Amino acid sequence: MKKVFGRPKSMKAAEFHYCPGCGHSIIHRLIAEVIDELGIQEKIIGVPPAGCAVLAYNYFDVDMGEAPHGRGAAVATGIKRSLPDRIVFSYQGDGDIAAIGTAETIHAANRGELITTIFVNNGVYGMTGGQMAPTTLVGQDSTTTPGGRRLERDGFPIDLSEMLAIAHGSVYIERTSVHSPKHIIHTKKAIKKAFKTQIEGLGFSLVEILSPCPTNWKMSPIKANEFINSTIIKNFPLKVIKDEVGKL
């Protein structure tokens, strides 16, 4: 019998701890598939965040070095500057990258660090139990925005990817989603392009991935995916935010 589907080589034979319907599992797999396809398992180093994906190193079968909360871009910078011929990626959630780690991220992008950032945006602090994230939508419930995020108190959700696109050192930034098979397939393409951007030495690359968190959104997995489709992508439109790959 011909094997048509299996575990990517760059994934360990471990069971995910993620909740049912969580986008992290899908995104992990996509990254592993891309690592396999690019043949870089032996030269890639990953930097997991603090947050739900803090245990990412239990799943990727590649070298992984933990960063303090929000500091992924700085740790990745150190690794990449030390080993310029390796591929380095940071994996960060919205709270990690767009709240506590904003400064490190913007400056890494602006320096044009040759790193790739996978930015998982699910609009909530998942690990800590569902508090408001910098990307929580106006009106969206969280444990610290009972009754919904209020503009006058909490301000706007932050468009970090758009901000990073302004940075001169960023080369490729795209926002994708994993709420449907079509979008999953496209997300994989974006991740691959981001890694290639780094391999070709062009500059900073980032893929922001809208990802469901059924547990903290208090929805079924199907409802959560529908919520992305009906509401979140209106606030965080899926698009190539910056692409200078062809121009360099």
Next chain:
Amino acid sequence: MGEKKLLRGSHIIAEAAVRAGCRFYFGYPITPQNELTEYMSGALASVPGGVFIQSESELAAINMVIGVSMTGKRVMTSSSSPGISLKQEGISYLAGQELPAVIVNTMRGGPGLGNIAPSQGDYFQATRGGGHGDYRTIVLAPGSGQELADFTRLAFDYADKYRIPVMILGDGMMGQMMEPVEFPDPIDLDSLPHKSWVLDGAKGRESRIIKSLILDTAAMEEHNWKLYRKHEIIEREITHVETFMIEDAYMAIVAYGTASRIAKGAVKKVREMGLKVGLIMPKTLWPFPKKFFLEAGSFITDFLVFEMSTGQMVEDVELALRGRRRVHFYGRPGGVVPTPEEIAKAVTTIYYREQIDRRD
């Protein structure tokens, strides 16, 4: 050893670091240690493989240090008191992840923004770990230009040997003052011991993880005890203290860094008056030379701890002596650098008041 050079302290540390094989430096401007950062920017541009980044913050700098250290290369950052507070998060991670790194603190007056004058107010922060969690960092306290060079070399060696962050604890005076120095020859990078734990891409081997997250309480407890056992070994192996004229002394000043050289001047002055006073200069502040104090306490009855703070190391001296001897304190915080005469006066006051040489 080369010829003597007259260099300022910050430059001495920087040059000694490059000679110790440090090819990576990350830092953020803060007085009174900017000359160190500036020197590294030039020095690392002129050695092969040198990387210098003026980071966007002290936080970013220490995390870049973490990244480089994960790859096994020698790396340094430096700052002054407020900036070191910011770096403490990363230093805790370095300790938890058992990563080597050298951190220079050129102490200034505090708390808060304080001032930019020399101070020793960060002793507690340096010797108690500084960040969160149950750990220590090795803390070296140079007191001269030559020691700045020698201790910088030692700092990198200790960091690698024990896989631990090492802090060089200086102050604004040590950083700014110029003194003659002879540098050791640069090391051959290939001669450094192989590191078996680095991240460099899992080629032909199993993938590795460097982390400090240990959710299982039993495993975390064992990790803490492992660090503790390491600390014990360090305490046995590198504790270092120097003395001046204590052989016949009834009383000893205890001081480190800038304070220790001022104290030496004071000892010379009171010796001229016939007072039997010596000087004890801890060179490792952690590990603190506890055992030495117990031994010194067998013949020295009075210890005068002199710090450019309101009294921090004095607690370690008291702990080391376990109440067996009198411990006095003289402090000048806030960036004040007292004169040897002032310290001599403090010594004589206590000496005569306690009738130190009339007791058996």
Next chain:
Amino acid sequence: MLIKTIFSGFGGQGVLMIGYVMAVSAMREGMNVTYLPAYGAEVRGGTANCTVSISDEEIASPVASSPDYVVAFNKPSLVKYEGHIKPGGTLLVNSDLVDLEPVRDDIEIFRIPAITMAKELGNEKSMNMIMLGAYSAKIKIISIDSLMNGLVEVVKAKNASRMEINRKGLEIGEQYVLKGA
């Protein structure tokens, strides 16, 4: 022997430089030295000063709260440091820029018209060399030759004519003091 000196003036007058030359020269003569520049907010606003300690023994504090010598290049320096000089100590003043009279009578005071002298020499910039020469005539432990060696090391200069002017500056400064002006 322990000599503590504060060199003080405006930024750009070469105050830090002559202190540094002094320290390097003394180091090359086998003496212990420390050189402590003022830094940070203290040097904003155009003033500059440094403290040089020279000794045949280990130097305890590099600070001079009561210096043996003060070399004041301008009026603010005189105002700031005159009161600190050790009784019996020495004050050397660049009298072309200091119209104020020193008030102490327990110290030795030399008024050196260093700018006038430098102009006569043909290079106003060698004013600092004249002050250094005058100072070295007083402390007596460093020869003009040693200072020239120190200067060459510090400025890494090989320009012979420039160095000749510097030497002349040192010499006329020295002579001015030796002749008991």
